[in-house]
Amino acid sequence: MSEWQPKILAILCNWCSYAGADLAGVSRMQYPPNVRVVRIPCSGRVDPLMILKGLQSGFDGVLVSGCHPGDCHYISGNFVARRRFAVLKPLLEFVGVEPDRVQFSWISAGEGERFAQVVTKVTEDIRKIGPAKRLVKGA
Amino acid sequence: MVNELREAAGKLLDDGKVDLVIGWAKGSLPLASTPVFISSSDEADQLVFDSTCGNNLTVYFTKDNKKISRDRKKVGIFVKGCDSRSLVLNITEKQLKREDVTIIGVPCSGVIDTRKVRRKAEGREVLEYSQDGDTVTIKGKEFELSVPLEELLSNACLSCLRKDAEEYDLFIGEPRKFSGESDPYSDIEEYENLSADERWERMNEEYSKCIRCYACRNVCPSCYCNVCFVDQNDPQWIGKTPEITDTMIFHIIRNLHIAGRCVECGACERACPMDIRLLYLNRKVAKEVRERFGSDTGTDLDQKPAMADFREDENQDFIMG
Amino acid sequence: MGSKRNSVLIVGAGIAGIQAALDLAEMGVEVHLVEDTPTIGGRMPQLDKTFPTNDCSMCILSPKMSECARHPGIQIHILSNLKNVSGKPGRFKCTILERAKYVDPVKCVACGLCEDKCPVKIEDTFDVGLRTRKAISRYFLQSIPAEYTIDKDKCLYLTKGVCRICEKTCEAGAINYEDKDREVELEVGAIILAAGIDPFDPIGFGHFGYHRYPDVVTSLEFERMLSASGPMGGHVVRASNGKEPKKLAFIQCVGSRDEGIDRNYCSSACCMFAIKQSIIAKEHIKDLDSSIFYMDIRAFGKDFDKYYEKAEKQYGVKFKRSKVADIIETPEGKLRLRYTLEKGTTQYEEFDMVVLSIGLQAREANQRLSEDLDIRLNEFGFCRSERFSPLMTSREGVFVCGAMNGPKDIPESVVSASGAVANAVRFLDLERQGLPTADESIPEKNVIGQRPRIGVFVCHCGINIAGVVDVKDVAEYAGTLENVEHTEDVMYACSTDCLDTIKKRIEEHDLNRVVVAACTPRTHEPLFRETINEAGLNPYLFEMANIRDQCSWAHMDQPELATIKSKDLVEMGVAKSRGLQPLERLPIEIDPKALVIGGGLSGMTSALSLADAGHQVYLIEKEDELGGNLRNIFFNFDDKDPQVFLGDLIKKVSRHKMIEVLKGAEIEDISGYIGNYKTSLKAGSGKEGRLLDHGVVIVATGGEEHKTEEYLLGKSSRIVTQVEFERMLHEKDFPAGKLKNVVMIQCVGSREEGRMYCSRICCSKAVKNALELKKVKSKTNVYFAYRDIRTYGFSEKYYTELRDEGTVFLRYTPDSKPVVELIDEDVTDSRARVTVFDPIMDRDVVIDADLVVLATAIDAPEKNEELAKKLKVPLNADGMFLEAHVKLRPVDFATEGVFLCGLAHSPKDMDESQAQAKAAASRALTFLNRKAVLAEGTICQVMTDRCSGCSYCESICAYSAIEVDPEKLVAVVNEALCKGCGACVASCRCGALDLRGFTNQQMYSVFDSLDLVITEKVGD
Structure with a gap:
C-alpha cells in the first residue's frame, strides 16, 4: 500500500511560472501532488547552490521554471538564468546525476495546462528513475 | 632565450616603464622554479624560463597580493599562453587595468607534471633537470635518463591549443598563433558517452580521494574571492565533511564558479596532493562554455566573461520542450 | 483655477484605459475607470502572444491589471457606461449607469462553485463563441475584479422566477437577486475616451x-x-x-x-x-x-x-x-x-x-457616445482627431486614445493613452504629491533581534480548501513547528472579520511574523501585508502558503496527499518567515525639473507638456535652431501648413517662462539617477559650460536622412531625395524644362542588409508629394517603384486617390532593383533612364525621367551611441534607442527616470511623434508630480568585505542599479533603481550580494525545512 511518492522541489518565478501554477489551480487542472513550490521573484535569482541544496536535502527532483525568453518581468533575468543552467545541467549529468533529476522549463502566466503537464511529466520521469541517492546527504 | 628575457626585463626597469617585474627564477629544488620579483636591472639575471615554470604569476594580481595592482605600481609580468589568458580574464573582471601592466610573452612548450617525472625516476630522488629542445635529461645519484618532454608534460599542456600569449606588449622570440583545433575535447566526449551509472561510479571513486585541503582552489588563478563560498556560513550551503555528497558538491560549485573563467592551465591538478583528475570537470565546463556561448576564456579584452553575459537566441536544448 | 477638479473619467478599460488610469493615479489624480464588460483588460487577455517578440499577452498584462485594481486612486466601475456629460472642461458633470451584478463583490471570493452548479449554458463571448459559460460566471479566469456576475437575461430565476441554485451553493452568501441598476454622478476635470475597436x-x-x-x-x-x-x-x-x-x-x-x-x-x-x-x-x-x-x-x-x-x-x-x-x-x-x-x-x-x-x-457604440458626448466621428465611424492634435476630440477637455480614433497596435495604444493623459492634466488641479503618510496612530513595532513569534492562519476558503484538505489537521501541525506561537483555522482569511482576528491575535500573542495558508500571494499578499501593518508590524513580516491553487484545487481526488502537501507548504512558509526582516522603502526625492534632449517636434512637444504642467524644463538642441526634421516638411494631407504649425510651436516654446532653450549645446556628462540627475554641458565657441540639475530625462534626439550614392544620387540635379523634392514642390523650383516623367523609387536603404527595417513614413510621404505634384503639374506622369505599399491606417485612401490619378505602380524586388543611368554624363542636370522590371507585364519598363525622387531611409544618428553610454540605456541593433518593453513600456527605459520619444525610438510620422512626445511627458510627470518616490523594499544588498569587484553584477543588471565603485573596487547598489530580481545575487560567486526578502539564508531554510530523508517516504 505504501507506494513510494517522489518529492519534487519546484522553484518558480513569481511573474510567469507561479502565475501559470495559479491558473492551473483556478482551472482545476489535476496533476500529481508531488511538487513543493518555492516562489522567487525571477528565475535569475536561482543560484545553482539552491538546486544542489535541494538535492542534498533529499528532494527526489528539482524543477526550475521561469518566463519564456522575452517575457521576463525583469527584462533579462531569465536569459542570465538560462546561461547558468546551460552549464549546470550538463555538468550534473557529467558527474552521473540522472538527466531527469533536475529539469528546467519556461511556463507563462497563461499556460496553466502546460504547468500541469510539466509537473506531471517531471513527476513521472522521476518516478521512473526512483528515489534520489546521488548527492543526497546521509544516503 | 634566457638572455633575451633578462635583457628585456632589465630594459623595462631601466627605462622606468615598470617598477617591478614578476618572473620565474631557479628554485631550490630541481623540478620547480620559483616566482621572483625583480625591481632593478641588476637582479634580472635571476630570471629563467623552462618547462619547470608552471606557476601562473598572474595570481599576484588577484589573490592576497591584490595590492600590487591597487598600489598603482607599474608591473611587468612574464606569461605563458595560459597565464596571458588569466591576465586578460582578470582585466575583464576589473582586477587590474591593462595600462598598468606590461605583458611579456614567452614561448611555451608546456610545463612538466613533477609526478610524471618522479614516476619516470621510479621513486629515486631527482637532483638535476635539464631541457634541450624536446628532450629532457633527468639526473639522480646513480642514474641519468633522457626522456621526450611530451611524456612529462602536465595533462593540461597536452590538450593546450593556445600555447603562446595572444595579448602581450613584448614577446621573447616569435609567438605561435592559435592554430585552429582538431578535437580538443575528445576525451570529454568519450566520458560523456559512458552511462550515468558508470560516470557516477568513476566520479565517486575519483572524488572520494579528496581530503578537502583546497589546494586546487588556493592555486587557481581565477579563485580570488575574499571568502570562498565553502567558508561562508550564512548560510553554510554545503558541509565541510569529507562525505562524498559534500565533496562532490564543492567541486561542482567550484567548477560553476570558474565557468567561463578557467583557462585550463592545470595548476589545480598539479597541486592536488591526492592526484585527482580534476581537469575532467574543468574541461567539461570549458567545452560547454565554448560550444554554447562561443566564448574562449581570456582571449578577448573587449568581450565580457561568459557568465556575465547572454545572448537572446542561445541554444536552450536543455529546457523542457 | 481653484474650481478645477483633480479627477478624470476614463471610458474603456482596455490596455489604453488601464495605462491612462495608472499614469494619472501615479500623479495623484482620482480616476474613474468606466468599463462596459465585467472586467478590465480589454482585447489583450484574448491574445495568446504579441508580435514581434512573441511575448505572452497575459504575462505582461496581468501585473498592470492588478496594479490598477489595487491602486487606491483608481475606482473601477464595471458593467457601466457613461450616459451624459455637462459642464465645462475642468469641471465636467458626468452620469454613469452601473448595471446590476447580482453578486455582492465584497462577499464573493471567486471560488466558482456557483458556476459549476448553474444549469444555464450561454455563449462565451470572451472565447468568441468557441466554448460556453454559465449564466453566472467570471468573464475569464484571470479577470479583474475577480468577481462573478449574473447575466440577467439568461438567469432562470431572474427571467422565470425559478432555480436559485447559485444562492444555495454560495457559501459566502454573495448572491443578491435584488440588485438594481444605479446611476452615479461624478465630477471630473477631464474625460479620456478609450472605448476601443471591434x-x-x-x-x-x-x-x-x-x-x-x-x-x-x-x-x-x-x-x-x-x-x-x-x-x-x-x-x-x-x-x-x-x-x-x-x-x-x-x-x-x-x-x-x-x-x-x-x-x-x-x-x-x-x-x-x-x-x-x-x-x-x-x-x-x-x-x-x-x-x-x-x-x-x-x-x-x-x-x-x-x-x-x-x-x-x-x-x-x-x-x-x-x-x-x-x-x-x-x-x-x-x-x-x-x-x-x-x-x-x-x-x-x-x-x-x-x-x-x-x-x-469602429465600434457601433461610438455613434451613441458621439451623440451623448457631442464629439465628432470620422467618415469610418472612428473618433475624429486631427494630424497636429492627434489625441484631441472635437470637444474641449475630452481626449481620445487607443484604437478608438483609428486602428493601432498595443504599443501605439499605450503611447496614445499616456499622451492623452498629458493633454488632460492641463484641465486638472494637479498638485505635487508628498509621500503617502503612514498612519501615525500605529507606530511600527521594533522586532529586530527578537526571536520569531509566528502566527499561522489556515483558511478554509469556504469549502474550496476545506472540502479537500483537512484544514484543522494542517493548523494543528503548524502548531508543532518551531517558533509558531499561535495557529488557527479560519473560514475566509480575506474577510473583514478574519482580518480583524489576525490583528487581534498579533496583539494577544505578541506575534512578530504572520503566515497565512490560503490562496495565491499574487492577489492576496498586499491585503494581508496591509492588515499586519495596521497591527503595527512591518508589512514585509508576512508570508503565504498557497494551499488552495496548489493543493485543494489541483488534487481534488487525493485529499490525503493534498493535506500532506499543504503541511509541507506551511512548513516551508514558516521556515521562510523565520528569516523575514522588516524592510523599509527608502524615499527618493525628486527634483521637479526635466531635461529634454533634442529640439525637434518631439522634444519641443514634450517640453511644452511638462512646462504647461508647471515644471521647469531645460531643452537642449545641438544645432543653432529649433525644429529638427520638421523644418523640411511643407505639406500635409489635411492641408494644414506644417511650417505654420512649427512656427507657432517654436514661439510657444521660446516664450514659455518654464522652458530654458539651450541651442548649440553638447552634453559633456550625465550622472545621477531618478529624481537626481546632473548634466554638464560643454563649454566652447563663446559658450560657458553649464551644470544642470534635474529629476528626469527625455531623449528626443531624432533621426537622420540616410546618406547614399545609390541610384546615382548626387550625380545629377535631377536625382533627388523625397526631402529635397518636397522643398522643390514648396518653392515651385523644378528643374528646367518640361516635367513629363517623374519616377519615385521607394525603400532606398530601407529593408535591406544593414538596415533591416522599414522607415515607415516614406510610402505616405511619397504618396503625399506625388499628389502635391499632381496639383501643380497635372500632366506629369508619375511612376512609383515600390516593394510593398505601406500606407497604413487612414493614409490608405490617399494611395487609392493616387492610383485613381493614373499613377503607374511598378513593384520591384530586392534582387531586381530599378536601374538608373544618366542619359548625358557630361552635364550636371542630366535626365535619367530608369529601368524597372514589371512583374505584371513580366518585362522591363524603361522610363526617361525628368526627375528621379528617392525615398531614402531614416537612420539613427551615430551620436546615439555616445548618449546611450552616458545614460546607461541600450540601443537596438539598428542604433535606435531600445525601450524597456516594446509592448507595454514603449516610452520608458528600463532605467527609471529616463524616457524616449520620436524618431529616437524608431521612424514615425508627425502625429505619432507628437503622441509619443506627450506620452514621454506624461510618464515623466508621474515622477515629477511627486516630491519623492519610494524605492522597492525587496532589493539587493552588498556585503562589502566579501566583494572582489569583478563587476559581473554590473554586467548583468538590466536596470544599471549596481555598479563597481571605481575607487573602492566594490559593488554599490543604487537602491532607487534596484527592482529586486536577484539576478546579480545568484551571479555573485563571492557571496557578497543578497536579496532582501529572499535572502540566501531564507532560501536555504526553505530547502532544508522538510525532513525528506529521515522520515519514511510518503505513502498513498
Whole structure:
C-alpha cells in the first residue's frame, strides 16, 4: 500500500511560472501532488547552490521554471538564468546525476495546462528513475 | 632565450616603464622554479624560463597580493599562453587595468607534471633537470635518463591549443598563433558517452580521494574571492565533511564558479596532493562554455566573461520542450 | 483655477484605459475607470502572444491589471457606461449607469462553485463563441475584479422566477437577486475616451464560406485556439474532423482596404498578426505548411520587418501576393482557394484550414457616445482627431486614445493613452504629491533581534480548501513547528472579520511574523501585508502558503496527499518567515525639473507638456535652431501648413517662462539617477559650460536622412531625395524644362542588409508629394517603384486617390532593383533612364525621367551611441534607442527616470511623434508630480568585505542599479533603481550580494525545512 511518492522541489518565478501554477489551480487542472513550490521573484535569482541544496536535502527532483525568453518581468533575468543552467545541467549529468533529476522549463502566466503537464511529466520521469541517492546527504 | 628575457626585463626597469617585474627564477629544488620579483636591472639575471615554470604569476594580481595592482605600481609580468589568458580574464573582471601592466610573452612548450617525472625516476630522488629542445635529461645519484618532454608534460599542456600569449606588449622570440583545433575535447566526449551509472561510479571513486585541503582552489588563478563560498556560513550551503555528497558538491560549485573563467592551465591538478583528475570537470565546463556561448576564456579584452553575459537566441536544448 | 477638479473619467478599460488610469493615479489624480464588460483588460487577455517578440499577452498584462485594481486612486466601475456629460472642461458633470451584478463583490471570493452548479449554458463571448459559460460566471479566469456576475437575461430565476441554485451553493452568501441598476454622478476635470475597436465580422463575406465551412475561422478565433488557456488548450484542430491541420492559409485584408464596403483604410495590425499566428502555429504543429495571401505586407513598426523575414526564412511561411476570389469546400473536406496572382493568372490550392485576417472597425457604440458626448466621428465611424492634435476630440477637455480614433497596435495604444493623459492634466488641479503618510496612530513595532513569534492562519476558503484538505489537521501541525506561537483555522482569511482576528491575535500573542495558508500571494499578499501593518508590524513580516491553487484545487481526488502537501507548504512558509526582516522603502526625492534632449517636434512637444504642467524644463538642441526634421516638411494631407504649425510651436516654446532653450549645446556628462540627475554641458565657441540639475530625462534626439550614392544620387540635379523634392514642390523650383516623367523609387536603404527595417513614413510621404505634384503639374506622369505599399491606417485612401490619378505602380524586388543611368554624363542636370522590371507585364519598363525622387531611409544618428553610454540605456541593433518593453513600456527605459520619444525610438510620422512626445511627458510627470518616490523594499544588498569587484553584477543588471565603485573596487547598489530580481545575487560567486526578502539564508531554510530523508517516504 505504501507506494513510494517522489518529492519534487519546484522553484518558480513569481511573474510567469507561479502565475501559470495559479491558473492551473483556478482551472482545476489535476496533476500529481508531488511538487513543493518555492516562489522567487525571477528565475535569475536561482543560484545553482539552491538546486544542489535541494538535492542534498533529499528532494527526489528539482524543477526550475521561469518566463519564456522575452517575457521576463525583469527584462533579462531569465536569459542570465538560462546561461547558468546551460552549464549546470550538463555538468550534473557529467558527474552521473540522472538527466531527469533536475529539469528546467519556461511556463507563462497563461499556460496553466502546460504547468500541469510539466509537473506531471517531471513527476513521472522521476518516478521512473526512483528515489534520489546521488548527492543526497546521509544516503 | 634566457638572455633575451633578462635583457628585456632589465630594459623595462631601466627605462622606468615598470617598477617591478614578476618572473620565474631557479628554485631550490630541481623540478620547480620559483616566482621572483625583480625591481632593478641588476637582479634580472635571476630570471629563467623552462618547462619547470608552471606557476601562473598572474595570481599576484588577484589573490592576497591584490595590492600590487591597487598600489598603482607599474608591473611587468612574464606569461605563458595560459597565464596571458588569466591576465586578460582578470582585466575583464576589473582586477587590474591593462595600462598598468606590461605583458611579456614567452614561448611555451608546456610545463612538466613533477609526478610524471618522479614516476619516470621510479621513486629515486631527482637532483638535476635539464631541457634541450624536446628532450629532457633527468639526473639522480646513480642514474641519468633522457626522456621526450611530451611524456612529462602536465595533462593540461597536452590538450593546450593556445600555447603562446595572444595579448602581450613584448614577446621573447616569435609567438605561435592559435592554430585552429582538431578535437580538443575528445576525451570529454568519450566520458560523456559512458552511462550515468558508470560516470557516477568513476566520479565517486575519483572524488572520494579528496581530503578537502583546497589546494586546487588556493592555486587557481581565477579563485580570488575574499571568502570562498565553502567558508561562508550564512548560510553554510554545503558541509565541510569529507562525505562524498559534500565533496562532490564543492567541486561542482567550484567548477560553476570558474565557468567561463578557467583557462585550463592545470595548476589545480598539479597541486592536488591526492592526484585527482580534476581537469575532467574543468574541461567539461570549458567545452560547454565554448560550444554554447562561443566564448574562449581570456582571449578577448573587449568581450565580457561568459557568465556575465547572454545572448537572446542561445541554444536552450536543455529546457523542457 | 481653484474650481478645477483633480479627477478624470476614463471610458474603456482596455490596455489604453488601464495605462491612462495608472499614469494619472501615479500623479495623484482620482480616476474613474468606466468599463462596459465585467472586467478590465480589454482585447489583450484574448491574445495568446504579441508580435514581434512573441511575448505572452497575459504575462505582461496581468501585473498592470492588478496594479490598477489595487491602486487606491483608481475606482473601477464595471458593467457601466457613461450616459451624459455637462459642464465645462475642468469641471465636467458626468452620469454613469452601473448595471446590476447580482453578486455582492465584497462577499464573493471567486471560488466558482456557483458556476459549476448553474444549469444555464450561454455563449462565451470572451472565447468568441468557441466554448460556453454559465449564466453566472467570471468573464475569464484571470479577470479583474475577480468577481462573478449574473447575466440577467439568461438567469432562470431572474427571467422565470425559478432555480436559485447559485444562492444555495454560495457559501459566502454573495448572491443578491435584488440588485438594481444605479446611476452615479461624478465630477471630473477631464474625460479620456478609450472605448476601443471591434473586429470586422466577415459573416457577410459569403465567398469565403465563414460559418458555412467549419474550418474557415477568423483570426480572433484562431488566436483563442492558439492560446494555452483558450478553449482548445493551445491544440489547434479542425472543427470538421478534430484533426490537426497540415496546411493552413491566411487571407489578409478581410474587411480592410476595401472601398466596396466603405473601408478604404488599412487596419494596420493584421499583417503582423497573421505573421505572428503563422509562427506560433508552426511552433504548435511541426510540419505545418502555412501560406499568407496578401496584397502588401505592412510590417512598418519597430523590428517588424525582421520578424517578417524570420517567418519567411526560419519558419518557412509562404507569402503569396495575390487576391483570393473565393473558397469552396471539396467533397474530401478540403478548402479550395481560388486566387489571382499579380500577373492576372488564376490558381487553385487546397488547404485544411483557412484563417480570415479580419480587419478592425469602429465600434457601433461610438455613434451613441458621439451623440451623448457631442464629439465628432470620422467618415469610418472612428473618433475624429486631427494630424497636429492627434489625441484631441472635437470637444474641449475630452481626449481620445487607443484604437478608438483609428486602428493601432498595443504599443501605439499605450503611447496614445499616456499622451492623452498629458493633454488632460492641463484641465486638472494637479498638485505635487508628498509621500503617502503612514498612519501615525500605529507606530511600527521594533522586532529586530527578537526571536520569531509566528502566527499561522489556515483558511478554509469556504469549502474550496476545506472540502479537500483537512484544514484543522494542517493548523494543528503548524502548531508543532518551531517558533509558531499561535495557529488557527479560519473560514475566509480575506474577510473583514478574519482580518480583524489576525490583528487581534498579533496583539494577544505578541506575534512578530504572520503566515497565512490560503490562496495565491499574487492577489492576496498586499491585503494581508496591509492588515499586519495596521497591527503595527512591518508589512514585509508576512508570508503565504498557497494551499488552495496548489493543493485543494489541483488534487481534488487525493485529499490525503493534498493535506500532506499543504503541511509541507506551511512548513516551508514558516521556515521562510523565520528569516523575514522588516524592510523599509527608502524615499527618493525628486527634483521637479526635466531635461529634454533634442529640439525637434518631439522634444519641443514634450517640453511644452511638462512646462504647461508647471515644471521647469531645460531643452537642449545641438544645432543653432529649433525644429529638427520638421523644418523640411511643407505639406500635409489635411492641408494644414506644417511650417505654420512649427512656427507657432517654436514661439510657444521660446516664450514659455518654464522652458530654458539651450541651442548649440553638447552634453559633456550625465550622472545621477531618478529624481537626481546632473548634466554638464560643454563649454566652447563663446559658450560657458553649464551644470544642470534635474529629476528626469527625455531623449528626443531624432533621426537622420540616410546618406547614399545609390541610384546615382548626387550625380545629377535631377536625382533627388523625397526631402529635397518636397522643398522643390514648396518653392515651385523644378528643374528646367518640361516635367513629363517623374519616377519615385521607394525603400532606398530601407529593408535591406544593414538596415533591416522599414522607415515607415516614406510610402505616405511619397504618396503625399506625388499628389502635391499632381496639383501643380497635372500632366506629369508619375511612376512609383515600390516593394510593398505601406500606407497604413487612414493614409490608405490617399494611395487609392493616387492610383485613381493614373499613377503607374511598378513593384520591384530586392534582387531586381530599378536601374538608373544618366542619359548625358557630361552635364550636371542630366535626365535619367530608369529601368524597372514589371512583374505584371513580366518585362522591363524603361522610363526617361525628368526627375528621379528617392525615398531614402531614416537612420539613427551615430551620436546615439555616445548618449546611450552616458545614460546607461541600450540601443537596438539598428542604433535606435531600445525601450524597456516594446509592448507595454514603449516610452520608458528600463532605467527609471529616463524616457524616449520620436524618431529616437524608431521612424514615425508627425502625429505619432507628437503622441509619443506627450506620452514621454506624461510618464515623466508621474515622477515629477511627486516630491519623492519610494524605492522597492525587496532589493539587493552588498556585503562589502566579501566583494572582489569583478563587476559581473554590473554586467548583468538590466536596470544599471549596481555598479563597481571605481575607487573602492566594490559593488554599490543604487537602491532607487534596484527592482529586486536577484539576478546579480545568484551571479555573485563571492557571496557578497543578497536579496532582501529572499535572502540566501531564507532560501536555504526553505530547502532544508522538510525532513525528506529521515522520515519514511510518503505513502498513498
